[in-house]
Amino acid sequence: MHTLEPILAEHPFLKGLDPRHLDVLVGCASNVRFDEGAFVFRQGEEANTFYILREGKIAVEIFTPHRGAISIDTVGEGDVLGWSWLIPPYHWHFDARAVEPTRAIALDARCMRTKCESDHELGYELMKRFAQIIEQRLDATRWQLLDVYGVRS
Amino acid sequence: MFPDLFKVRQVRRETDDTFTLELGPVNGRGPFTFAAGQFNMLYVRGIGEVPISISGDPGQPGSLVHTTRAVGAVTNAMRALKKGDMIGVRGPFGIGWPVQEAEGRDVVVVAGGIGLAPLRPAICQLLARRDRVGKLVLLYGTRTPADILFRKELEAWRARLDFEVYVTVDRATAGWHGNVGVVTKLIPKAPFDPGRTLAMVCGPEIMMRFTALELEKRGVARQRIYLSMERNMKCGIGLCGHCQFGPGFICKDGPVYRYDAVKGLVSLREV
Numbered sequence: 063m064h065t066l067e068p069i070l071a072e073h074p075f076l077k078g079l080d081p082r083h084l085d086v087l088v089g090c091a092s093n094v095r096f097d098e099g100a101f102v103f104r105q106g107e108e109a110n111t112f113y114i115l116r117e118g119k120i121a122v123e124i125f126t127p128h129r130g131a132i133s134i135d136t137v138g139e140g141d142v143l144g145w146s147w148l149i150p151p152y153h154w155h156f157d158a159r160a161v162e163p164t165r166a167i168a169l170d171a172r173c174m175r176t177k178c179e180s181d182h183e184l185g186y187e188l189m190k191r192f193a194q195i196i197e198q199r200l201d202a203t204r205w206q207l208l209d210v211y212g213v214r215s
Numbered sequence: 216m217f218p219d220l221f222k223v224r225q226v227r228r229e230t231d232d233t234f235t236l237e238l239g240p241v242n243g244r245g246p247f248t249f250a251a252g253q254f255n256m257l258y259v260r261g262i263g264e265v266p267i268s269i270s271g272d273p274g275q276p277g278s279l280v281h282t283t284r285a286v287g288a289v290t291n292a293m294r295a296l297k298k299g300d301m302i303g304v305r306g307p308f309g310i311g312w313p314v315q316e317a318e319g320r321d322v323v324v325v326a327g328g329i330g331l332a333p334l335r336p337a338i339c340q341l342l343a344r345r346d347r348v349g350k351l352v353l354l355y356g357t358r359t360p361a362d363i364l365f366r367k368e369l370e371a372w373r374a375r376l377d378f379e380v381y382v383t384v385d386r387a388t389a390g391w392h393g394n395v396g397v398v399t400k401l402i403p404k405a406p407f408d409p410g411r412t413l414a415m416v417c418g419p420e421i422m423m424r425f426t427a428l429e430l431e432k433r434g435v436a437r438q439r440i441y442l443s444m445e446r447n448m449k450c451g452i453g454l455c456g457h458c459q460f461g462p463g464f465i466c467k468d469g470p471v472y473r474y475d476a477v478k479g480l481v482s483l484r485e486v
Contacts, residue, residue, distance in 0.1 A: 074403075121387075121395065133387040136395045140404055161392045202397045206385045210419040211328030211358040 066091045066167055073114050073167075075142045075191060083184045090173035096120070096160035102143065103154045109146035110171045115139055118164025123157040131157065135199070145192050147171030216452070218258045218303025219244055221279060223296045229282060230362050233329060234294050235270065238279040238302060246276035247304075251336035252311025252443060252471045256451050257281065257293065258303030265289045266448035266466070268333035269307060274343050279304065282332035282364070308451040309470050312337040312415050313441060321349040321407040323435075325426050327356050327398055327418020331364045333443050333470075334417050338372070345377055350407050352379040356398025356422070359384055360391045379406055398422065399429040409434030415471075417443040424481050427474050440474035442481070 067088050070076050076084065094113070096102055102113065102120055113120075120143055121133040134156070137143050143166070146154050152171070178185030221238035228234050236257075240247060249255075249269050258264040265287070271280030285294040296302065314337055322341060326334050341348055353372065357363055363382065373380040381401050383394035394401070398418075412435050416426050423442045430440050446458035446465045453467030460469065461480045 119394075121392075130389045132389065133391060133395045136383075136393075138404075202400060205397045205421070205425065208421065209358065209385070210422050211356075211362065211385065 066093065069116065070114065070167065073116075074140045075114060075195075079187065083181075083187060086177050086181065086184060087169060087174075090170045090177065091167050092170075094166050094168045096164045096166070098160055098163055100160050102158040102160060102164075104157050105154055107154050109144060109152045109154050111168045112142065112144035112147050112171055112174075113166040113168055115141045115143060116165045116167065118160060118166075119162040120158050120164055121161045123159055125157060131159070133161075135202075136161070142192075142195060145196060147174070148189075148192060216305050216450075218256070218264075218305045220301050221304050223298055223300045223302060224278070225298060226294065226296055229364055232286070233282060233284045233364060235280060235282040236293060236296070236302075237271075238281075238304065239277070240279075241301070247279045247307075248276045249273060249307035249336075250311035251314055251340050252333055253307035253309050254333070254448070254466075254470060255279075255281065255304050255306030255308065256448070257289075258305070259289050259292045259296075260301070260303070262292045263289045264303070264305075264449075266308075266451070268443075268470075270332040270335045272339035272343075273336050274339060282329070282335070284329050305451060308448070308466050310468065312443075312471055313413065314340045317341065317413045318344070318347045319349070319411075320439075321352070321412040323352045323354065323402075323405060323407050323412055323414045323430070325354045325398060325402070325414060325416045325418070325430075327422040327426075328358065328362065329364065330416075330418030330422075330443070331355055331357075334415060335365065335368075337415055342372075342375075342378065349411065350379065351377065352405050352407050353381070354398055354401040354405060355380070355382045356401075356418070357382075357384055359386050360388055360393070381405065397425075399425050402426070402429040402433055412439065414440045415443075416440065420444075420481060427478070427481075437475040437478065438473055441471050442474055442477065443470045444472060444477065444481075445470060 119138040122135040123131045125131050222241050224239045225237040254266050254268045267281040267283045270282040285291045387395045416423050448466040449455045449457040451466045453464040458465040
């Protein structure tokens with residue numbers, strides 16, 4: 063029987079993870095697909111899943127009354143989507159919508175939170191990986207705010 | 216050095232604030248040969264002279280092409296030129312992109328904003344000798360979808376099966392379905408072999424600094440990363456000192472530098 067273990071093991075976000083921890087993740091994982099235009103999650107909803115992206119592209123969007131849905135970031139193959147599941151009160155802060163047909167592995171966040179609470183080594187390992195991503199996105203956001211391609215740059 | 220006279224053949228609007236100036240020689244002057252990455256000093260009579268990178272195809276020296284942003288008195292006057300107007304040209308100046316050295320290697324071209332213009336001649340040359348380089352990748356980041364330079368050409372390049380083109384914008388607008396985020400985000404997943412890659416980078420200095428760091432992180436050797444620097448070039452021949460950059464002058468020793476030669480300078484507050 064095929065399991066998701068080899069796919070998770072090869073994903074850049076989880077590469078090098080202890081096989082024991084990988085087994086735990088497999089127990090919380092399932093394959094998902096999103097058609098173009100489908101919402102992965104919406105702002106305000108409970109953040110009970112995060113996604114290991116295998117193929118396609120997801121736009122992280124914010125909806126404004128006058129400008130409609132504005133994409134503020136895109137993630138794709140090799141990326142991970144969603145960290146609000148880690149931080150109480152576990153609600154999504156943005157919308158996420160597939161801009162291309164997308165395949166991903168969904169990880170049940172309630173399951174993951176329970177596992178991380180009972181195995182702090184796993185929790186710390188995941189936290190380190192998420193902290194790196196949060197740091198990269200924060201840097202990128204700061205750079206975007208600089209408006210480096212503007213006339214005064 | 217006196218400017219040669221050239222006649223304006225066309226002024227083409229690229230984006231809201233950028234335009235392309237296509238010039239042809241007069242007075243029986245022959246083709247204008249240049250190396251990809253070099254720049255000219257363009258003189259608008261009665262207004263002034265500014266350094267502008269050549270954005271044309273070196274394989275078509277009969278037409279001299281520059282693309283720039285209308286940002287000051289001279290470039291605004293240039294944008295207002297009409298077909299048949301005259302303009303003065305001194306050049307070409309400086310050291311260009313290492314197109315010869317790219318042979319046998321993967322090439323990744325990273326452009327930010329108007330920085331795509333000085334890279335366009337190198338891309339044209341690499342495409343003309345496509346069989347002599349490995350993978351060819353363009354990563355282009357710009358402000359908004361409306362600021363995408365050479366949009367039609369980018370679409371044509373992207374349609375080729377032997378050229379990987381990725382575009383990202385810092386700020387999306389409604390209807391944009393492409394990538395959003397800074398250009399460095401494209402580097403970790405771009406399809407090139409870092410061990411055999413040569414990188415050419417042009418854009419705002421802060422973008423080039425982060426790009427070089429990300430390329431190094433991916434495994435591209437520092438000595439195979441090239442950056443195009445920009446300062447206030449005046450004389451073009453290393454005499455006036457306006458474009459001094461460390462111990463040298465950008466007009467003469469650059470504008471294209473190997474990253475390992477300028478790494479210490481690009482992060483200094485004042486050079």
